[in-house]
Amino acid sequence: MMPDLGKYAVAVLLAYGASLVLLAGLVWASIRRGARVRAQLHTIEARRSAAAAQPPAATDATQGKGARVHG
C-alpha cells in the first residue's frame, strides 16, 4: 500500500501531513463558523417573525420601556 519513499520519507510525509492538516483545519473552521452563524441568524429571524405575528403583548413590553426615556 504505502509507497517506498526511501530516505526522504520524513520530508514527504511531513509536507503532505502539514498541508492536509492546514487544509482540513481551514475547511473545518469555515464550515463550523458557517453553521454557527447560520443557526444564529435563524434564531434571530424566528424571533422577529414571532414578534411580528403577535404585536400587542410582546412589542409593547419592550417598546414601552424605551418610550418612557426617549419620549
Add this chain to the structure above:
Amino acid sequence: MSIWEYANPVKFMRLSGALLPWVAIPAAAALAVGLVWGFFLTPDDFRQGSTVKIIFVHVPAALMAVNAWFMMLVTSLIWLIRRHHVSALAARAAAPVGAVMTLIALITGAVWGQPMWGTWWAWDPRLTSFLILFLFYLGYIALWEAVPDPETAADLTSVLCLVGSVFAVLSRYAVNFWNQGLHQGASLSVAPGERMDMTYKLPLYLCMVGFALLFVALVLLRTRTEIRARRIKALLARERMA
C-alpha cells in the same frame, strides 16, 4: 440583466447556494484523485528521489496564494468603484484562505528545502517574497478585525490591498538584488533544462484544478457566512432601535 445583479446579497445567496455543491464536490474529487495519484502512483525522480512528490501540494498552493491576493485586489477595486457589499465581503472571505495557501507553500517549501538545499530556509528571492506576501495577508486580516464598522473596514482594507499590491511587486523586484537564488524558475521543469515528464504533469494539473476549485468553494462558503453575519448585525441593530 447584468452580472452586477449578483452583487445583490439575496441574489448572491440564492446563486451561491445552488452553486456550492457543484464546486465543492468536484474540488474534493480532483484533490482526492490528484493527491492520491501524486503520492502513490508517481515514480521517484532520479535526482530528487521521493521528494518530488511534494510538488503536488507545493506548486498548487503557491499558485493559489498569489491568485487569492489577485482576486482580493479585483474585488477590492469593485467595492471601491461600485460599492457592492458582496464584493468587499468576498475579499474578506478570501484572505484567510489565501493566507493558509501561502503558509502551505512556505511549509512544504521549507520541508522540501531541507533535503534538497540542506537548509530549512534560505533567503532566496522567491521564498522571501512569499514570506512578505504572508505578512501582507496578516496585516490585511488584522485590519479587517480591528475596525468595528463594516463599511469603514471594507474601505480601509481595499485601500490597503491596492497600495500593498504595488509594494508587494516592488519587494519582489527588490529581493532579486541579492542573487538569482536557489529556487526553480516557473518553467514547469523539475531539473533545469529538462521538460517535466507527463507522469508528473498530469497529476500536477489535476491538483492545481483541485486547489483552484477548493479555493472557489471555500470563498463561496465563507462569503455566505460573512453575508449572514452582516445580516445578523443589521437585524440586531434594527431590533435595538425598535
Add this chain to the structure above:
Amino acid sequence: MRALLIRDLRLAMRAGGGFGLALSFFLLVAVLVPLGVGPEARVLALIAPGILWIGALLACLLSLDRIFALDFEDGSLDLLVTAPMPLEGVVSIKALAHWLVTGLPLTLLAPVLGVLLHLPGPGYGWLVVSLLVGTPALSVIGTFGAALTVGLRRGGLLMSLLVLPLYVPTLIFGAEVVKRGALGFDTTTPLLLLAGITLGAAALLPFASAAAVRINLR
C-alpha cells in the same frame, strides 16, 4: 499650510523633545545590537549597514503614531478636514513635519553610530546619502499607515504590522547602497531605485492617505 507645518513642529518640540526621542531610540538600537550580538568587530562591520538602516526604520516607525492620533483624539482632525485646505496637502505637510523631526536628525546622527558598529570607511558617505534619499519615503509610507489606523484606539502595533511590509523595498535598496558603498562597489542602481521609491511614494501616497483619513472619520 505653513501654519500647520509650524504648529506640528512646535508641538513636536513641546511634547518633551520631538527630535530627541527618535534619535535616542536610534542610538539605543545601535547600542543594544552589540550587547545582544556580541562585540566582535568583524561581525559588527558585516551587519552594520543593515542594522543602521533597520534602526532608522524602527525609530521612524515608533514615532508614526504621533502623526494623526493626537489630532484625532482631541478633535483637531475633524476640524482640519473641514478647514479650507485640501486634505492631501494636510497629510503631505504632516509627513514632511514627521521627516523633519525624525528622518533628518536620524540621517545626521547615523555616521556617529556607524563608528559604534565598526562600519567600514567608505560606507559613511553612502550611509548619509542613502538615509537622506530614503527616509522621506519612510515618513510618507508611515503617514499612510498612520492614516489607516487613525480611528483605532492604540492602533500602534497594528500600524507597525501594516507599515513594515511596505518598508521592505526601501530597506533593501537603502541597505544595499550602504553595503555596496562600504565595499567600494557601484551604487548607482540601488540609489536610483531608492530615489524612485521616494518620489513615487511622495507623489501618489498622499492621495491614499487622505482617502484613509476621510474614511476613518466617517
Add this chain to the structure above:
Amino acid sequence: MRALLIRDLRLAMRAGGGFGLALSFFLLVAVLVPLGVGPEARVLALIAPGILWIGALLACLLSLDRIFALDFEDGSLDLLVTAPMPLEGVVSIKALAHWLVTGLPLTLLAPVLGVLLHLPGPGYGWLVVSLLVGTPALSVIGTFGAALTVGLRRGGLLMSLLVLPLYVPTLIFGAEVVKRGALGFDTTTPLLLLAGITLGAAALLPFASAAAVRINLR
C-alpha cells in the same frame, strides 16, 4: 483582582487581537534583519541569538503603552486607584496580563523564527527556556516604565528611552544563554542571573510602579 486580569485580557483580545500583534512585530523584526543584513546563512547564524532577543524585547516594548495609557485617558485609572484593591496588586496584575499577551506567545513563536535566522540546532531549546525565564522581567520592568510616563501625552518614545537601559541586563544574560547553548557550552550562570533578575524585579518593582502611578495622577 481576578476581575481585573480577565478584563485586561479581554480588552487585549477585542482590540484587534492582542496576541497577534506583538507576535507579528516579532516576526517582522526577524524578517527585516535578513532583508537589511543580507541573506548569507553564516552571518545570520552568528547574530541569531542576539537578534531574536532584541526582537522579543522590542515587541514587548511596543506594547507597553497599552498597560496604563488607555486606562489613564478614559479615567479608569483614577477609579482603579480609589477602588478597594492595593495599587501594588493592580500594577502586578497588569504586568501579568501584559506577559500573558506578549511574553508568553513570543516565547512560543521564537523557535519558528529561529529557523528564519538559521539558529544552530542546540540553540532552540535554550532560546525557549531563556525567553520563558526572561520575558516576565521585561513585562515587570516595562510596567514600571509605563507607570513613570503615564500622564504624558504620547509618552511612547520617552518610555522606550527610559525602559531600554533597564532592559540591558536582561538582554545580555538572555542572549548569552542562547549563544552558549547554541555552541553547546554551559549556560548555568547566565540562566541563574536571568532568573534572579526576573524574581527580583517581580518582587520589588511593583512597589515602585505603584508609587509612580500615584505620583502621576496627582
Add this chain to the structure above:
Amino acid sequence: MELVVRDLAVARGGVRVLEGLSFSLSAGRALVLRGPNGIGKTTLLRTLAGLQRAEAGEMSLPPEAMAYAGHADGIKPTLSVAENLEFWAAVHGTVLTGAVLGAMDLAALADRPAQSLSAGQKRRLGLARLLVSGRPLWVLDEPTISLDAASVGLFVAAVRAHLAGGGAALMATHIDLGLAEAAVLDLAPFRATGGGFDGIADGGFGGGFDGGPAGAFG
C-alpha cells in the same frame, strides 16, 4: 448663505437613526435641535459638516461656509490659548484680535498653556475658534457643556452678534439658552423606523442586509 436640507437620512454604525428630515436655515437665523439622548443629533451635525456620508436625501450649502464644533474642542494642551487660536486663524486666513479674546473672556488666560485650563475655560477656548474661523454657518454640538451661567451669557451674546453680522447657527443642546429668536426643531418625529438599508437610494444595493423576508439569506 443658505443651508437647505431635503428628506435627509443619516446613519451611525450602519444603522439609520434619522430620516425624512427637511429644513432650511438662512442668514441671520438660528436653529436649535432638540431631542432626547441618542436620537441622532451628533450624527446629523457630523453629516452636515461633511464628516460622514448621508444615507439618503440632499443637502446644499455654499462650499467652505461651515465651522463645526463637536464634543471635542481640538485644543492642543501644550500650546497657549493665544497660540491655539492663532493657528486656526492662520488656517482660515484671518488674524486673532483682542476682540475675540474679549468676547470669550480669555484675555487674562491668553498666555496660559491650554492644559492648565479648567473644563469651562477650555470650552470657551473651543468656542473662540468659531470667531476666528470667519465662517458664516456655525454648526455646534452641545456648545454650552461645562459653561457657568456667565459664560453661557457670553456665548449667547456671541451668537447674537454673529447672526446680526449675517451669519447663521445650528445647534444641538439640552438646556435652555435663553436665545428667544432661535427656531426650535424637535427631532423626535424623524426617528428612523428601521426601514433603512433597503431603499433604492443605497446605490445599486437593493435588498440590503436587514431587508427582505426571513429566510431570504438561506
Add this chain to the structure above:
Amino acid sequence: MELVVRDLAVARGGVRVLEGLSFSLSAGRALVLRGPNGIGKTTLLRTLAGLQRAEAGEMSLPPEAMAYAGHADGIKPTLSVAENLEFWAAVHGTVLTGAVLGAMDLAALADRPAQSLSAGQKRRLGLARLLVSGRPLWVLDEPTISLDAASVGLFVAAVRAHLAGGGAALMATHIDLGLAEAAVLDLAPFRATGGGFDGIADGGFGGGFDGGPAGAFG
C-alpha cells in the same frame, strides 16, 4: 459615615485655588458645590477623592467610603455596557443587577459595545457605575453633562434613593438639578487670595517662594 472638611486649601498646577474651606456632610444629605468656571471645583473634588494632596487643612472620612465620578467616565469602548458594569461590580465585590440597569435606563443597551453609545448614553453608563460601587459617599463632578431632561430626572431619582438608603452625595454642577433637599455651597468666598504657600501647614517649607518681603531672594 460623615465627611468633615476643616480649613482646607487646594492647589492646581502649583497655584492655590481655594482656601479656608470648611464643611461637613453626613449620611442622608446632599451638598451641591457652585461657583464660576475655573474657581476650583474639580480640584477640590479630586483632592477629596484622594487623587491629589491637600495644600493645607484637614479632611476626614471613613476609608473606602467614596465613589468618584469625574469628567471622564472610565468606560471601555470595546466592552459592552453590561461588561463594563460587571467589571466595576467585581472590583467592589458587588454584583450587577437588573435594577441598576433599569435605574439608568440601560437595559435595552446592555449588550451594546460602549463605543456605539451617544454622549448622553455614555454618561448614563458612567453614573450607573456609582450604583454598582455600593459606596456610601458619591463625589460627582458635573454629573449631568450631556444628559437630556428625562435622564437628569433618572439621575435625581437615583440620588434621592441613595440618600434615602443612608448615602450622601457631593456634587459640582452649573445647572439646577431640581434637588430641593440638597444644601448649596457657593465656593466664591473661598477663592484663594494669593497668600498661599507660606502658611505653617506647608510642612517644613515655611516661607515658600512667594512669601516674604520683596527682595528676600535678591
